[in-house]
Amino acid sequence: MLDIKWVRDNPEALDAALAKRSAPAQAASLIALDEKRRGLVQALQDMQSRRNSASKEIGAAMAQKNAELADRLKAEVAELKTAMPALEDQTRTVDAELLDVLSRLPNIPLEDVPVGADEHANIVTRTIGARPGWNHKALEHFEIGEALGYMDFERAAKLSGSRFTVLTGPLARMERALGQFMIDLHTGEHGYTEVSSPLMVRDDAMFGTGQLPKFSEELFRTTDGRWLIPTAEVTLTNLVREEIVEAEKLPLRYTALTPSFRSEAGSAGRDTRGMLRQHQFWKCELVSITDAETSIDEHERMTACAEEVLKRLGLHYRVLTLCTGDMGFGARKTYDLEVWLPGQNTFREVSSCSVCGDFQGRRMNARYRSKDEKALKFVHTLNGSGTAVGRALIAVMENYLNEDGSVTVPDVLQPYMGGLTRIEAAR
Incomplete structure (x- = not known):
């Protein structure tokens, strides 16, 4: 605010x-x-x-x-x-x-953010890796998953309606493996503290990170007035709500692997096939609480942490600087990580990393006190996906597809898969 x-x-x-x-x-x-x-x-x-x-x-x-x-x-x-x-x-x-x-007013963009009305004005900052070198036909993830027999949309629709997926066997295990790999990387090498936090929150928490009052139609609400979190950013950022943090304790870096719930309001007709746009999905979230002087540098650091996930999975991706018209409500600057999907023959977003300045700190009344200054300042906050698990699964399936329809398990995931090196069709 x-x-x-x-x-x-x-x-x-x-x-x-x-x-x-x-x-x-x-x-x-x-x-x-x-x-x-x-x-x-x-x-x-x-x-x-x-x-x-x-x-x-x-x-x-x-x-x-x-x-x-x-x-x-x-x-x-x-x-x-x-x-x-x-x-x-x-x-x-x-x-x-x-x-x-x-x-209801959006945040003020930083001066170096490109000005534009929509995604067409985003700028590609860098591109990493290369597209798969194989010559066989590329397939979309839902074609691969259904042919393998481990991805079922019809049963999911019977259970819950559209925009849900049932994964079984090795694909279910690979989804779990991806989440565990991400959380282990960020806690073990990137200095984030793992948090297990609620999946339902009160109005104040949603207000603090900017989902309320403007975006209530994009959320799911329980019968007792709580909200299902659209991202663990809500709970992780609100850990400092209405608190005064000593400056020497900053930055605080938190991560959580949680389900996220979104109504996908306004997405009618978009990505209706497959599991790209779901009402419920797993995501590894990164949140940093910093002082005013270090938040910009922390933004670069957080983005590099998210990129490392894609690098270790051996995926081709690019980093975009979002323009003012495509940037989120609470962000001052955002980098999107887009991974290459051979089946769609295009890049798709798998992570979004934003620096928010004191926008959320002011809404949460979260402040910090430095040794040299008596005055309290509002904390600066950052958030990013490190990364979206379901979309990472899609990328692995499409990029590691073999000619016979099987999917090779990336090296970094094999320890989480019990040593399995290849997912083959169910028999």
């Missing part, structure tokens, strides 16, 4: 940033609303001050036996007491209105 003081001091910068995101100007209306709030607060303070001083004057008037003045002052105090609750209600209403408007 943006700071209203910053908005007041930088109205042109706000509107310029919103224009980069193809959003309408908001500075003038925000400042007008804040002026209204300030006026109400000042009027309330004036009333409170006058009530206090008039109460004291009553005592003085009575001591002087000036009954007429005392009665007049008592009437004034009574009138103020009657008027103040209504003014307090007005102030709370305007406060809530201002908070709601601020909470």
Whole structure:
């Protein structure tokens, strides 16, 4: 969330940033609303001050036996007491209105983020590896999985409807192997602390990371008012909510392997076949909590950690810098990792790594204190997929497909597969 003081001091910068995101100007209306709030607060303070001083004057008037003045002052105090609750209600209403408007504003892009309306303006930063060198026909993951007999969409639809998948046998084990490989890599070599956290959260947690109030239609809600997490970013980032962290403890680096749940609102007709876009999927999430000075460097580090997963799996991928129109609501800058899928003959996103500045820290009221400064600052937060497990599985299946329809198990996964080197058709 943006700071209203910053908005007041930088109205042109706000509107310029919103224009980069193809959003309408908001500075003038925000400042007008804040002026209204300030006026109400000042009027309330004036009333409170006058009530206090008039109460004291009553005592003085009575001591002087000036009954007429005392009665007049008592009437004034009574009138103020009657008027103040209504003014307090007005102030709370305007406060809530201002908070709601601020909470729906996207973050301010960094200066080096390319400006554009959609994904066509994204910039390829680097490309790693090469496409598979084999000459046999490429297949999509669902063709491979169904032919092997370990991927079943019909049974999944009977159980849960569309956008669900049932994996069995070695494909189920490979999905588990990928998640375990990722979490072991990030905890064992990249310095992340593994966390097992809830899959359901309250409104405040979703507000803290920016899913609420703007994106409620993209979430699943339980009957008792909790939300199923769309990503472990929600729980990992909110670990510092309403806390003050000592600066010497930063950065905090957390990782979790969890299911994620998304309604896929607005995705009708997109990726309807296969398991690219699911209501439920596994993801290895990376979150960093940093100070203001190191968050940009941490962004590069986090992206490199996610890339290492793809490198060790031997997958061809590229890194994109997202433009302002394709970047997420809470991000100041985002790198997407796109892996090559031979079956689709294209790159598809498998990870997204974002630096958010103090945008989430302000929403969570999460702050840090340095030794040299008395003032508290809001923490900076970063999040990224390290990586999406299901999409990594798709990439492995399509890139390690053999001519006979079997799938070779990448070397790094074989220890997690009980030494299995090849997935062959069920018999």
